[in-house]
Amino acid sequence: MKPTLLIGLGNPLMGDDGVGCAVAERLAHDPRLPDSAEVICGGSDLLRYAAQMEGRSRVLVLDAIQDGAEPGGIFVFADGQPGLDDHQDHAHHLSAVQAIRLLEAIAPIRCTLVGIAISSAAMADRLSPAVEARMPAIVDRVLEEVERWLV
Secondary structure, three states, X not given: OOOEEEEEOOOOOEHHHHHHHHHHHHHHOOOOXXXXXXXXXXXXXXHHXXXXXXXXXXXXXXXXXXXXXXXXXXXXXXXXXXXXXXXXOOOOOOOHHHHHHHHHHHOOOOEEEEEEEOOOOOOEXXXXXXXXXXXXXXXXXXXXXXXXXXX
């Protein structure tokens, strides 16, 4: 088992809501990804991957957030850092923030949430042009975060 797990969340059939999975797919094929990292696309149910998270030194969750920021903006919330509201609008039954807090309460899991700003989640089979244009910067920022853990 690799020590680092990256999980992309979202529904690719809901346009920008699928940005977490889109980033995960790009990371999985990026030669800059360290050999110590594993990447999976988790759909919209983070709790489903609790068993895969156990025993990892770090878990990074990639998910869309709707907070009024410019689409494609990147926000990193690590180790219980305040700043992301549990009650923010989300397309999942249980938000990623709520799922992370639940998982951290029941197992020794160190999670970092990378929130990617979107303006809407509407039926579409691709990302919006605004978010798609930011994908290289998003992938670079996630790789920076992973590299920071290795130091």
